[in-house]
Amino acid sequence: MRxxxxxxxxxxxxxxxDFVVERIDxxxxxxxxxxxxxxxxxxxxxxxxxxxxxLVLDGDELSLDSLQLDxxxxxxxxxxxxxxxxxxxxxxxxxxxxxxxxxxxxxxSNTQLMGLYRTNGVYCTQCEAEGFRRIxxxxxxxxxxxxxxxxxxxxxxxxxYLLSNGNFLGGGNYDEDRHFAAWFxxxxxxxxxxxxxxxxxxxxxxxxxxxxxxxxxxxxxVEHGKEGRAGYAMDALKRSMKWDEDVYGREYDLDIFQIVAxxxxxxxxxxxxxxxxxxxKYVLADPETATDADYANIEAIxxxxxxxxxxxxxxxxxxxxxxCLKEGLTVYRDHAFSxxxxxxxxxxxxxxxxxxxxxxxxxxxxxxxxxxPETYREINNFYTATVYEKGSEVVRMIRTVLGADDxxxxxxxxxxxxxxxxxxxxxxxxxxxxxxxRDLKQFALWYSQxxxxxxxxxxxxxxxxxxxxxxxxxxxxxxxxxxRKAPMHIPLAYGLILPxxxxxxxxxxxxxxxxxxxxxxxxxxxxxxTDVCGRPVLSINRGFSAPVNIAxxxxxxxxxxxxxxxxxxxSRWQALNEQATRHLVTASKLARDGRNLPSASELxxxxxxxxxxxxxxxxxxxxxxxxxxxxDIAREIGSNIDPDAIHAARQAVMSEIAAAGLDIFTDxxxxxPAGPYRPDAESAGLRALAGTALSYALMAEGQPDRxxxxxxxxxxxxxxxxxxxxxxxxxxxxxxxxxxxxxxxARFETDPLAMDKWYSLQATVPGAQTLACVESLLNxxxxxxxxPNRIRALIGAFSAGNPTGFNAADGAGYRxxxxxxxxxxxxxxxxxxxxxxxxxxxxxxxxxxxEQSRLALVSIRAANNLSPDVSDIVDRMLAS
Ligand code: TRP
Ligand code: ZN
Numbered sequence: 001m002r003x004x005x006x007x008x009x010x011x012x013x014x015x016x017x018d019f020v021v022e023r024i025d026x027x028x029x030x031x032x033x034x035x036x037x038x039x040x041x042x043x044x045x046x047x048x049x050x051x052x053x054x055l056v057l058d059g060d061e062l063s064l065d066s067l068q069l070d071x072x073x074x075x076x077x078x079x080x081x082x083x084x085x086x087x088x089x090x091x092x093x094x095x096x097x098x099x100x101x102x103x104x105x106x107x108x109s110n111t112q113l114m115g116l117y118r119t120n121g122v123y124c125t126q127c128e129a130e131g132f133r134r135i136x137x138x139x140x141x142x143x144x145x146x147x148x149x150x151x152x153x154x155x156x157x158x159x160x161y162l163l164s165n166g167n168f169l170g171g172g173n174y175d176e177d178r179h180f181a182a183w184f185x186x187x188x189x190x191x192x193x194x195x196x197x198x199x200x201x202x203x204x205x206x207x208x209x210x211x212x213x214x215x216x217x218x219x220x221x222v223e224h225g226k227e228g229r230a231g232y233a234m235d236a237l238k239r240s241m242k243w244d245e246d247v248y249g250r251e252y253d254l255d256i257f258q259i260v261a262x263x264x265x266x267x268x269x270x271x272x273x274x275x276x277x278x279x280x281k282y283v284l285a286d287p288e289t290a291t292d293a294d295y296a297n298i299e300a301i302x303x304x305x306x307x308x309x310x311x312x313x314x315x316x317x318x319x320x321x322x323x324c325l326k327e328g329l330t331v332y333r334d335h336a337f338s339x340x341x342x343x344x345x346x347x348x349x350x351x352x353x354x355x356x357x358x359x360x361x362x363x364x365x366x367x368x369x370x371x372x373p374e375t376y377r378e379i380n381n382f383y384t385a386t387v388y389e390k391g392s393e394v395v396r397m398i399r400t401v402l403g404a405d406d407x408x409x410x411x412x413x414x415x416x417x418x419x420x421x422x423x424x425x426x427x428x429x430x431x432x433x434x435x436x437x438r439d440l441k442q443f444a445l446w447y448s449q450x451x452x453x454x455x456x457x458x459x460x461x462x463x464x465x466x467x468x469x470x471x472x473x474x475x476x477x478x479x480x481x482x483x484r485k486a487p488m489h490i491p492l493a494y495g496l497i498l499p500x501x502x503x504x505x506x507x508x509x510x511x512x513x514x515x516x517x518x519x520x521x522x523x524x525x526x527x528x529x530t531d532v533c534g535r536p537v538l539s540i541n542r543g544f545s546a547p548v549n550i551a552x553x554x555x556x557x558x559x560x561x562x563x564x565x566x567x568x569x570x571s572r573w574q575a576l577n578e579q580a581t582r583h584l585v586t587a588s589k590l591a592r593d594g595r596n597l598p599s600a601s602e603l604x605x606x607x608x609x610x611x612x613x614x615x616x617x618x619x620x621x622x623x624x625x626x627x628x629x630x631x632d633i634a635r636e637i638g639s640n641i642d643p644d645a646i647h648a649a650r651q652a653v654m655s656e657i658a659a660a661g662l663d664i665f666t667d668x669x670x671x672x673p674a675g676p677y678r679p680d681a682e683s684a685g686l687r688a689l690a691g692t693a694l695s696y697a698l699m700a701e702g703q704p705d706r707x708x709x710x711x712x713x714x715x716x717x718x719x720x721x722x723x724x725x726x727x728x729x730x731x732x733x734x735x736x737x738x739x740x741x742x743x744x745x746a747r748f749e750t751d752p753l754a755m756d757k758w759y760s761l762q763a764t765v766p767g768a769q770t771l772a773c774v775e776s777l778l779n780x781x782x783x784x785x786x787x788p789n790r791i792r793a794l795i796g797a798f799s800a801g802n803p804t805g806f807n808a809a810d811g812a813g814y815r816x817x818x819x820x821x822x823x824x825x826x827x828x829x830x831x832x833x834x835x836x837x838x839x840x841x842x843x844x845x846x847x848x849x850x851e852q853s854r855l856a857l858v859s860i861r862a863a864n865n866l867s868p869d870v871s872d873i874v875d876r877m878l879a880s
Contacts (some may be wrong), residue, residue, distance in 0.1 A: 001112075001826065002060060002084075004377075004868040011321040011374045017139050018053040019043045021146040022096060026136070028116075030123050030154035030162075030198050032108040035116060036065075039103075039136040041146075044096045051093045057086040057101075057137040060115070060130065064137070065102040086137035101137050110134070111786065111827040119264035120223065122199030123159060124277060126270060129320055129379045132191035142317045143422035145188035152198060153180040159198030161221065165189070165273040167255045185273055187253065188420065190316055195272030197260045202227040206234050210252055211245045217256040222283060223263070229284040232295060232679065233259065233302050240303040243337050248411060250310045259283065259302075263752060264787055266830050267383065268301050271308030278305070281753055281789055287677035287716040289754045292684035294717075299341065304334040310415060318422045320379045324371045324447070325425055327383075328391020335392060342681035345569030346619040352544045352570070353623075355393065359385035359547070361635055363452045365840045366877045368479040372425055372447040375481075377872040380830045386450070393547040394446045400491045400517060400545050401443065402436045409435035442521060443489040450479040453488055455520065457552040461535045468496065468529040468536055470508070472520050474548075480879065490520040493545035496529060496536035501565035504529065504536050517545065537561045543570045554578075560606060569620060576610065576624050579603055584633045584650055591652075592645035592846075600656040608661035611668065611693070619685025625692045627654065630803045634844070641845045643803040647766055651699075658700035668693035669706065677716040684718070691722035695730070704731040711740050720744075721757055732765045752784075756793035763798035763805075770805035771812050774798050778820075785824075788831050795820050799838035806838070807845065811852025814839065818856040821870060822863045829867030836860070836873050854878070 022042045029036040045053070064081045067074050069091070079088045091097060110117035115134025116125050125131065133140040150164040156179050162171065166185025174180040201221040208216045218237060220230045237259070244250040254274045265279035282301040285294055311333060312326035339347045362368060362385050369382070371391045376382055399407040410432035418427055425447050429440050453476045460469040472492070476485040493516055496504035508527035518527060518540075529536075537558045541550050562575035580603060587597045610616065610624045630650055634641045658665065671690050673683040698707055707727040714720035724744060728737045741758070748754035763774050777783060777794055784790050799806045799817045806813040817838065825832035842853035860866070861874050 001829070001865070001867060003865055004871040006377070006871075008375050008377055009320075009379075011319070011372075014319055014321075016046065017141070017144060018046055018049045019055050019091075019139075020046050021139060021144050023149070024138075024146045025149045025151075027151045028153065028196060028198075030107075030152065030159055032118060032158075033106045035105045035107055035123075037103045037105060037136050039101045039138065041099050041101070041138070042096050043099065045091070045093060052089075055088045055091055055099070057088075058130070058133040058140040059084050059086060059137045060133045062103050062105075062134065062137060065104055066100075067102070068098075068100040070098050071100070081137075103136050105135065112830065113264060113266050113788070113828060114830065116196065117264075119262045122201065122260075122262060123154075123197065124199075124260065124262050125194065125196045125272075126266065126277065127194050127272070128192040128270060129383075130192075132194055135194075138191055140191050142190040142192060142319060145190055145316070145420070145422065147188050148185045148194060149182065150184075150194075150196065151180060151182045152196060153178055154198050160200040161198065161203075163195075163197040163221075163258060163260065163275055165193070165195055165275050167274075185254075187273060187314070189273050189313060190422065193271070193273045193313055193316075195270070195275040195277060197221070197275065197277065200224070201260070204230045204234060206238065208238050208241050208252070208257075210241070212251060214251075214255075216241075216252050216254070219256065219258045220283065221258070221260045222280065223261070226261075226280075226284055229286045229289070230261070232285045233283045233298055236299040236302040237306060239299075239341065240306040240337060243303070243340065244307060244310070244333075247336070247340075248310070248333075248408075248415075250415070252309065253314070257306075259305075263789070266788055266828070269305045271305045271312055273309070273313050276305045279789065281756070284753060285679070287679075289717050289748070289751055291718040291721055291757075292679060292687055295679035296338070296342070296684070300334050300338050303337045304330055307333045307337070314420065315414070315418045316422050318424050320376070320382070321372055321374065322424050323379075323382060324387045324391035324394075325423060325428055327388050328371065328393075329395050329428075331388050331392035332395040335396075343617060343619055343685070345573070346617070346623060346681070346685065348543060348570045349573050349620075349623045351389075352574075355385070355389050355544075355547060356635070357629065357631060359389045360452055360549075361631075361841050362386050363390070363450060363479070364477075364635070364638075365843065366480060366879060367837065367840045367873070368450045370448050370450045370482075374448070378833070378868045380869055381833055381872050390547055397446065397491055397546060398432055398440075398443070400493065401440075401489070401519070402432060402438060403515075406432070406436035406438075442487075445486060445488050449476060449485050449488065450482055451476050451485070453490060453546075453548045455490060455492065455541075455546075455548050455550055457538070457540055457550060459538050463535070466530065466532050468504075468532045470494075470518070470527045470529075470538060471524070472518065472526070473524045474520055475523075480876065487521065487523045490546045490548060492518040492520060492540055492548075493542035494518055495539045495542060495566065495568070495571075496532065497539055497561060497565050498532075498536050499534040501561075503567060504532055506531060516542075539566050539568070539571050539575075541574070542566075542568050544574070556602065563606065563610075573620065573623055576606065577628065579606065581628045581632065581636055584628055584646075584653060585636050587649035587653055588633055588637060588642075588646040591649040592640075592642045597649060597652050600653045601660065603653070604657040604660040607657055608664060611661055611689075612664045617682075617685060618689040619681065622685065622688035622692045625689075625696070627657075634803065634841070637844075639844050640847075641849075643807040643845075643849075644809075647804045654696065655699050658696040658698075661696065662700040665693040665697040665700065666706075669697045669710075672719070677718075687718050687722075691719070691726075694722065695726045698726050698730050704734050704736045707731075708736045708740070711743075717754070717757075721761070725761055728761055729765055732767070732769075752787070752790070756789050759790065759793040760797040760801070763794050764802045766802065766804045768805065768808045770798070770802060771808060771816065774805075775816065786827065788828065791820075791824065791831060791835070796835055796838070799835065807849055809848060809852075811849070811856065814853050814856035815859075818860050821860055822866075825863075825867050825870045826865075829869035832867070833869035833873045836870060836877075840877060842877070 025040040027038045107118045114131035152162040162181035164183035169182040171181035202224045206218045259276045261280035261283035269278040311329045414431040458471045559575045711723035
């Protein structure tokens with residue numbers, strides 16, 4: 001395994017390569033232990049580059065078998081080779097030449113899941129970000145674009161299908177036991193988009209006719225016997241292809257689009273040109289084994305990877321610092337797609353929740369970094385919520401600032417001007433500046449300044465002059481490496497809601513505000529509205545137009561007014577959520593100090609009314625009823641966190657709400673969409689409301705019968721897992737919970753994705769006693785330590801999704817994670833580093849837990865042979 005050199009890469013060090021790659025021709029002879037790779041690369045020296053400059057290629061754990069120049073062995077005195085690089089001297093000064101590099105790999109022993117590896121008997125590759133260098137020596141960087149031809153040879157009984165990027169050239173028998181296939185991808189691409197798959201798989205096929213009338217073959221490969229679970233993914237793919245044509249005018253550009261689902265995968269999925277590889281969790285779905293959330297994730301991720309074909313593949317990144325250029329933009333596009341396919345406000349509420357739960361804590365802790373980082377030690381650690389989710393919010397703000405028309409013009413210009421390029425954020429922004437005539441210099445700070453801005457808001461109402469004033473002030477706290485910050489351009493959508501619930505139509509005097517958006521660009525700004533007929537209530541950051549924290553003293557009555565009357569559904573939810581957050585924060589602090597909790601009757605009244613309001617869509621009501629999570633409350637409190645106090649306070653508040661609305665909750669808990677299971681958003685919304693109501697009903701009733709009955713009657717995984725969750729989380733020690741867990745296990749034992757849910761449910765049972773349960777599950781014979789989904793389902797769920805269990809005051813949870821991280825790091829550094837980020841907010845804990853956390857982190861740092869991935873995370877977390 002690669003060990004840490006501590007090397008730091010810098011954005012400002014960018015330099016193009018000395019040689020230009022024209023074409024690459026790869027031949028693979030697949031074998032589990034000894035795969036032979038021959039790479040023939042045609043290059044020429046870049047104009048103006050010194051005639052003595054060496055060719056320096058990247059490698060990772062490679063050994064060279066042979067090396068030729070234009071077909072002749074190169075004299076050993078003219079090259080140097082190590083596992084990490086191949087350096088060749090004395091190459092021709094002018095004209096193209098061909099280098100032939102041969103290497104041998106053992107896919108079977110590749111446990112990092114980067115490069116060429118084997119999963120369930122299937123050969124498969126993962127090359128982003130720097131996995132191609134584990135296959136052959138090459139310029140493994142995103143600005144080196146080449147046309148690839150790939151020939152794959154394998155035993156027929158070992159690999160029935162032989163796949164790579166681009167269009168199929170041909171294939172057939174190679175020798176007695178072996179066959180071959182050849183693929184050609186006409187679109188120049190960087191090495192991180194290379195893919196190869198070989199294996200015996202099940203296949204479902206369909207086709208799509210593009211807007212210009214070309215027919216594209218669509219193929220999804222899954223494990224044998226699971227073909228019946230790939231239909232929803234295929235449907236989502238066709239809808240994505242159509243949507244990108246309708247909304248962005250983007251057409252698919254090969255004769256075939258293929259997706260392969262594998263069970264061992266480090267992340268969600270990968271957008272390799274024409275051959276996406278997916279974690280099977282994001283492909284396989286049927287009513288019996290997948291939840292509504294699984295269906296929604298599949299739809300979003302299929303779309304995401306497909307949309308990369310234009311934002312990522314046709315236009316790629318100059319270097320990895322520009323990662324948000326493809327990821328933030330593509331997340332933005334998949335969000336818009338899902339909003340169009342489902343309920344837009346409900347989708348937006350889910351996005352806000354996710355951003356606050358994952359990105360805000362990142363921005364507030366030791367791992368904070370700009371949307372476009374300026375340095376890194378290990379790029380794998382920058383596939384973060386900041387790059388993806390905040391990166392998407394930044395694109396969304398560009399649209400808010402420019403308006404829909406100029407945004408689309410800018411995107412069109414970007415596609416036209418940069419097709420075939422490895423581009424930068426500056427290139428991207430220049431297209432919007434040109435298309436709109438606007439200046440985005442200050443706006444660009446969103447890419448370079450880390451941290452979540454705070455905007456404090458105050459208002460003043462003058463009854464006699466009928467004038468309403470709004471005062472805004474922004475601030476941005478220091479983050480690692482950035483002590484002083486400049487004011488940002490923050491677009492805050494707003495509305496003034498009048499006493500009768502209607503909206504004030506007038507514009508403010510003087511300052512910059514357009515179409516209901518305040519453009520806050522200075523540290524302080526104020527706005528004055530005149531001729532307002534009665535005291536208005538300010539609804540600010542509508543739709544979460546900017547990813548900021550708003551600090552505003554707004555009375556409970558004003559929040560209720562917004563929750564009742566705001567024309568924007570997202571804002572109505574924001575007002576309810578703000579009410580709940582405030583109450584929970586107050587109650588949690590009192591609980592921490594051992595004091596009595598305030599009555600929650602006011603909050604309960606509002607939420608019960610919302611639950612009962614049949615004019616609201618069920619999915620919205622479900623969102624309103626799901627209180628801020630314990631981590632949400634911790635984030636709002638910010639320091640001296642006691643997770644047990646937060647849990648106790650939140651449970652008490654839930655009980656009060658439950659008691660206040662028992663009749664309504666029992667009624668709602670029993671409602672279900674008519675007919676057989678369908679995954680559409682409306683049915684899912686009904687099930688979400690019923691599930692949330694069930695949880696309240698159980699709390700009020702104090703006994704598990706209703707959940708047990710729901711579990712026994714369930715005819716789909718959504719309802720089954722909801723029932724199992726409330727049963728195990730509210731009544732962990734009950735006989736019913738134990739029996740239900742056993743029943744679930746007996747039924748799904750041979751289905752890894754369903755069993756992942758079984759592990760996660762147990763790992764997230766609140767309370768200190770869960771640690772012992774997690775340990776015994778970890779140590780059981782049937783626990784598969786090599787499968788990332790399984791590790792995440794148990795260790796990931798416990799450490800990132802169980803505040804009271806993981807943060808046990810004696811530090812046992814932290815020690816468990818530390819020892820697992822050290823162990824997993826030996827096999828799969830990327831996975832280990834990601835698991836460790838669960839501790840990123842350790843400094844906001846109360847003193848004792850902070851000390852226990854620190855000790856656990858120090859023990860990791862002291863371990864031998866840590867990977868660059870884990871070293872980087874642990875060093876940043878401990879830096880003061
Ligand atoms: N580019 C992929 C996406 O966002 C994610 C990705 C990056 C990835 N690195 C990876 C996936 C490593 C698996 C393994 O769609
Ligand atoms: Zn992506």
